Amino acid sequence: MSTIPLQVEAVSVRHGRPWLLQGVSFEVKPGEVVALLGRNGVGKTSLLRVALGLMPSAVGGVRVFGRDPWRQRARALARVGVVPDTPDAPPELDARGLCRLVAALHERWDDTATRARLVRFEVPERVPFARLSRGQKGAVMLALALGHEPDLLVLDEPTLGLDVIARDAYFGELIAELSDRGTAVVLASHDLALVERLAERAIVLHDGAVAADLTIDALKSRFRQGGEPLDLEAAFARLALRKAS
């Protein structure tokens, strides 16, 4: 079995007649944190869906640890943790019930570590998921995604709607996870502060193709103002505007 967490090879996706993505290729190596950037509707979530075996690519293919997620979804995703953009779990279950349910869906599960994470996030164990705050729901999603000690973590807009404190707790947990286990991460986000703190490499999608595949520092230093490199937000805006024009 391949040790490369994610290989995207010339993936093209179409929604109806127009192509949404065309010939997108990249690779995520073990322990690497890659940010997937792009404007709304550029195809970030569609690319993640293809990577997670939820839809097929029209052309090209994806390999997750060497397996085709469309054909071997369960095996391909066995070492993958996913945090969706919208926290979604059975509303009547509390954190304990969710842990039990998710544990049954995975081959391996570290219940102690998951409970410890939930305690660190200050998530009440006995409150149904539906009655948790937005930040607590996001924390539960992250804890559940990390419970089986994944080697690849896919985060789709994980901090959407989180306040500053919840976001800091989120960062802390992620950074601890990355430093402890060297998990590879694919992060699709508009939260460039989060990206700048976590990611070492950025893949910028524009017009259905990869517009840039650079380290964060290279991306920032590519756009300078008064001889100084721009911050990531300004660099991304500059790149997007240039491509649009």
Add this chain to the structure above:
Amino acid sequence: MRFRAVAAIAGREFRERWLLLPTALFVGVAPVGLANWYLPAAQVAERDAVGALYIVTFSLLAAGLVGASLAGRDLVDRRLGFYLARPVGWVTLLSGQGVAAGALLLCAVVLVILPSALTSPELGSRIAGSPLAFATGPLAANLGVLALVTGLSAGLFGIAFRVRSRWLLVDLLGLAVLAALARHALLRLEAESSYPHFTTDHVVVVCATAGLPFALGLAAQLACGRGDPIRAHRAFSLTVWSLLLALGMLGLVVLEQALAGGIDRPLWQSARTTVVSPDRRWEWVVTEKASWLLGRTAFLRRTDGTRVERVGSNWSTAPVFSADSRRVAWTEFWPATGDGDVVVVDLGDAGFRRVGTLPRPRAWGQALALSPDGAWLAVVDVDGLRVHALERGADVAKLALAEPARQVARAYFLDADTVCLRALPARRARAADYRIEVASAVVTPLVAGAPDACTFAVP
């Protein structure tokens, strides 16, 4: 497929819809309780019919709701939903949901049936043992199959509706055209029902056979999430409806050819019951083979083979002919509801016509008798005798037996005015025979086998 994951998903899906179970129990209790509230105790049959109606309606409604809520938005929307964010294959996910739906429906059907079955032994025995009028096997088993088909259909249409598939309109149009074709075929069969080998059974079987691959194929395509649901729906709508409609048209052509060509197959070889009229011109035949949807089938046939009439698509008792062979009477009944009719048909040269129907006698073990000229019909049940003038459509006499009978073994007209009958009294093992003069309303108990004119051939 991992069984632990299947069990976890099934348990979760079951728990999410647990409210269905107390609802089923309430609905199960309600028909008997409510019916007892507003129906007199004597109207047990009505109460049980209400109960059966509640049970069937609720079960199918529950199946539709459960089916429509399964397969869920995750599958349709392709979002990173709860299950789809885990290493769960499509087969595991659908198996878990399917197990939950099956268990939920099974529990709901049992809970809705149980109170009525326990409080009304007659309804209980019908549910457990009686076939539906249109399907063999116990009512409960048929209900299970119907619930399964309803749930599957609701799930499929739920997916198609969720993805806003315009091909739903094609489905509805195809369904309407197919229904129109089926209706036309049924009317033609009704009008030209001289060829019993081509009955409505075949139409139903053809539709069901064609519908099954349609449902399974659509289920596989839509629910398994392979490809775009709308494109899958389009492919199936186009292929299946064009195939079904072509088959339907072909079926109509074959039907017309059969009706016009006079193909007559030896159905009689498989006759289960045969009764011949006194003049040997007519033969009553009940086919051996139970049809899939319509139960056993009864025919009246001229023994020279020139005419065959399908007279009963449901369950029928053996008929009695009048001595002049001009009329024949039998009882048709619907076991699922306990309803039934006594049917009288005129076999005269003028034509084959139904003279009239009367409500079925109250309990089993009834006997029928036609007067020698076929003018009167005697209907005997455990309470007594009712003589009905068929031409006038009114009762001539109602006479009680000396003691209530638990079964009536046989009855016949001795002459135009006298009925003899043998009954098994409720409290004695020995049969009691009666001679009844209708005009004078005299009921005379006889000694069985007495050397008068009223001697019974059947002990």
